Amino acid sequence: MCSTSTTTSPEISTLVEKWRGKKGSLIMVLHELQNHYGYVPRDVSLQLSQQLDIPLARIYEVITFYNYFKLDPPGKYTIAICLGTACYLKGAPDLVDEVKNLLDIGEGQTSKDGLFHLDVVRCLGCCGLAPVLSVNGQIYGKVKRSEVMGILSKYKKED
Amino acid sequence: MEKPIIFIKDTSLTGDSSREIQTQLLKVAREKGIEDLQVIRVADLGIYDKGVALKICSLDIIYVNVKLSDAEKIIQTTIKEGTPIEDLLLENQAMQTRIVLRNCGIVDPESIDDYISRSGYASVGKCLFDMTPETVIEEMKKSGLRGRGGAGFPTWMKWNLARGSFGDEKYVICNADEGDPGAYMDRSVLEGDPHSVIEGMIIAGYAIGASKGFAYIRAEYPLAIERVQKAIDQAYEKGLLGKDILGSKFSFDLEIRLGAGAFVCGEETALIASIEGKRGTPKPRPPYPSDRGLWDKPTIINNVETLANIAVIFQKGAEWFATIGTDKSKGTKVFAVTGKVKNSGLVEIAMGTPLRDIVFQISGGCFVPENKMIAVQTGGPSGGVIPEKNFDTPVSYEHLIELGSIMGSGGMIVMDEDDCLVDISKFYLKFCVDESCGKCAPCRIGGYQMLAILEKITAGKGTLEDITSIKRIAQGMQKASLCALGQTAPNPVMSTLRYFESEYLDHIEKKKCRAGKCTKLLKFTIVPEKCKKCRLCVTNCPVNAISGDREKGYTIDQEKCIKCGRCFDVCKFEAIARA
Known part of the structure; x- marks a missing residue:
């Protein structure tokens, strides 16, 4: 998927210009790149490294430290299951198990068909609806283990 | 007289009849010739399970359990004549005191004019023109406000230290990297009343002599980021940010920096590293940020809630603020x-x-x-x-x-009683282990080892020596970790040990989990008397551990059972026993 071309794409150039000269802008640049591509592709990091004159290792050091940045393309549908305390108490670990079983993937992985990506997140901020899972931002509250299959098949059908 | 406004909210757990009562109130008001009455349905009044609740803004009183038939009386007696109706008044009205959340759900968070109409930014004017930075800090000292981020360090002292430090540039940082699982106060303030935080930051900047501020917001809060950015833009337009604020010669710039999902970045020095564009690893203190912080310049870091308190303190006075709360914890x-x-x-x-x-x-x-x-x-x-x-x-x-x-x-x-405290401690410790940045050994290794012991205990393989080991590891982590994350990571375990040691002993000696949360200690069996032989459990068991036939009944092979509990969940006749 990633081409290894070293020519700089125009988007990256504009972005770099926007942040050039501002101190400590690397994380903000990475945010914008991830918003654009859905993840941070390696060749983009490479271009960034040349443009900003920062060693690639420095960029990777930051990307791999923070949970938010992804190095692999996400699935078409991102399933985020909340494991905040309220959800944990009300049975969210069961939901994680169920999704893992149904899709045969682990946390942070994408299913083989590229359709679903499973993320376990800290808090979606709707503790009153615990346990909560979201698919591409659509929130499902008070989810029971037996309902997971139904939710997923809805998206499978849509595809 | 000011325009009468009533907030209405159905606080019962079932149904919502606020709309009918809203219509009735407006109808009666019109009949009685009150044309400018506003009845606004709101999302939250801080009251629960008390039927339909009304807040009469002009009198600052709250009515609860309001019925449709009360509308007539409310309009006549309260709105027209201005006297409260005793029967409807909420008892214990002072249960909640809203200072930080004073504007949440009331002002339009995307309108600076709305905020200003509720005395917003008046405190900035007061500080810039009537007070010196020293008297601002003095006022903060009188208010007794302490940091709301966790440790409770007196805010004035932080400001005073930064004011006293020498630097050609100083910084104010708002810590909005709310990463605590199950907490969302900061998010609500940022989304509901972003200007109050900006106002707090401007005053803080003036007090310490900073000309630049950063709002460090968690990337997972897109709406908060959007609202704060909008609020910053509006403040620049009104001349409340930027050069020469309101013509006072004081300049202050503010920009947003995003977090990227690292809990450790709530720690001051790690947060600073993150704003500098580096990995968020903490540094040993001293030097404290008030001395050498962001880019080695004097820096103060205040939590969202702390900053949201500041404007009110200058608006209503430190003496007023100090009357709320206890001796040492104000507000x-x-x-x-x-x-x-x-x-x-x-x-x-x-x-x-x-x-x-x-x-x-x-x-x-x-x-x-x-x-x-x-x-x-x-x-x-x-x-x-x-x-x-x-x-x-x-x-x-x-x-x-x-x-x-x-x-x-x-x-x-x-x-x-359905929750297992050993399991909860394990949950919190796992959180800290996941979030440990890995820089210092006590936190990285200690947390991992302690978690392994807890895993062992909840799997029914614990021994009594394990408790001693936990205590020793905890002591090591508390004393030797570099930052608060490692120092406090053993707290959930230690405090459950302090109050609920018997639960740990149950897991270790009796191999029993009172709440049935530690599934590895459970045993699932089929109760023949209740079993209707529907085979639902048989088909659902992921490891084919249930065998038998319709004549003889079914049994669970304990050797094969992985205690996933699915049979228990699917059985419609409660024929699966879990003990």
């Missing part, structure tokens, strides 16, 4: 009460309110009415549990520390 605290309570939500109480009032009065008690509450957990992964017998303790920094917990940023998780 209010916002808690996100979640877990096994009827009404999960944000609660703002004056310091000194007993925990029992928060849990039972404000949040409505246990979710399952027949269950017994056993404890609340405050302070998230750095805090501890407070058992039910201590619920009468007033909430303040000192009292919570005495009980082995901390105020923390404001998460409050209520637990009932």
Whole structure:
């Protein structure tokens, strides 16, 4: 998927210009790149490294430290299951198990068909609806283990 | 007389009849010739399970359990004549005191004019023109405000240290990297009243002599980021940010920096590293940020809730603020009460309110009415549990520390008898292990080892020596870790050991989990008398551990069983026993 071309794409150039000269802008640049591509592709990091004159290792050091940045393309549908305390108490670990079983993937992985990506997140901020899972931002509250299959098949059908 | 406004909200748990009453109120008002009455349906009044509630803004009173038939009387007596109706008045109205959340749900967060119309930015004017930075700090000292991020360091002292440090540039940072699982106070303030935080930052900047501020916001809060950015843009337009604010010669710039999902970045020095565009690893202190912080310049870092308090202090006076709360803990605290309570939500109480009032009065008690509450957990992964017998303790920094917990940023998780405290401790410790940045060994290795011991205990393989080991590791982590994350990571385990050691002993000696949460200690069996032989469990078992036939009945092979509990969930006849 990633081409290894070293020519700089125009988007990256504009972005770099926007942040050039501002101190400590690397994380903000990475945010914008991830918003654009859905993840941070390696060749983009490479271009960034040349443009900003920062060693690639420095960029990777930051990307791999923070949970938010992804190095692999996400699935078409991102399933985020909340494991905040309220959800944990009300049975969210069961939901994680169920999704893992149904899709045969682990946390942070994408299913083989590229359709679903499973993320376990800290808090979606709707503790009153615990346990909560979201698919591409659509929130499902008070989810029971037996309902997971139904939710997923809805998206499978849509595809 | 000012325009009469009524806020209305149906606080009952079933249905919503606020719309009918709203229509009725407006109808009656028109009949009586009151044309400018506004009845606004709001999302939250901080009251729960009390039928339809009305807040009469002109008199600042609240009516509860309002019926359709009361509309006539309310308009006539209260709105026209201005006298309260005793029968409808809410008792204990002073349960919640809203200072930080004063504007949330009331002002339009995307309109600076709306904020200004409620005395917004008046405090900036007052500080810039009538006060010197020294008197601003003096006023903060009088108010007694302490940091709301967790540790409770006096805010004025932080400011004073930074003011005293020499630097050609100084910085103000707003810590909005709210990462505590189960806490969302900061998010609500940023989304509901972003200008109050900006106002606090401008005043802080003036007090310490900074000309630049950063709002460090968690990337997971897109709406908060959007609203704060909009608020910053509006403030620049009005000349409240930028060069020469309101013509006072004081300049202050503010920009947003995003977090990227690292809990450790809530720690001051790690947060600074993150703003500098580096990995968020903490540094040894001293030097403290007030001396050498962001890019080695004097820096103060204040939490969102702390900053949201500042404008009010200058508006109503430090003396007023100091009358709220206890001796050493002034003002209010916002808690996100979640877990096994009827009404999960944000609660703002004056310091000194007993925990029992928060849990039972404000949040409505246990979710399952027949269950017994056993404890609340405050302070998230750095805090501890407070058992039910201590619920009468007033909430303040000192009292919570005495009980082995901390105020923390404001998460409050209520637990009932269905929760296993060993499991909860494991949950929090796992959180800290996942989030440990790995820089220092006590936190990285200690946390991992302690978690392994807890895994062992909850799997029924624990021994009594394990408890001693946990205590030794905890001591090592508390004493030798570089930052607060490692130092406080053992707190949940230590405090559950302090109050609920018997639960640990049950897991170790009797191989039993009282709440049935530690599934590896469970045994699933089929009760022949209840079994209808529907085979639902057989088809659902992922490891084919259930065998038999319709004549002889079914049994679970304990060797094969992985204790996933699916048979228990799917059985419609309660024929699976879990013990």
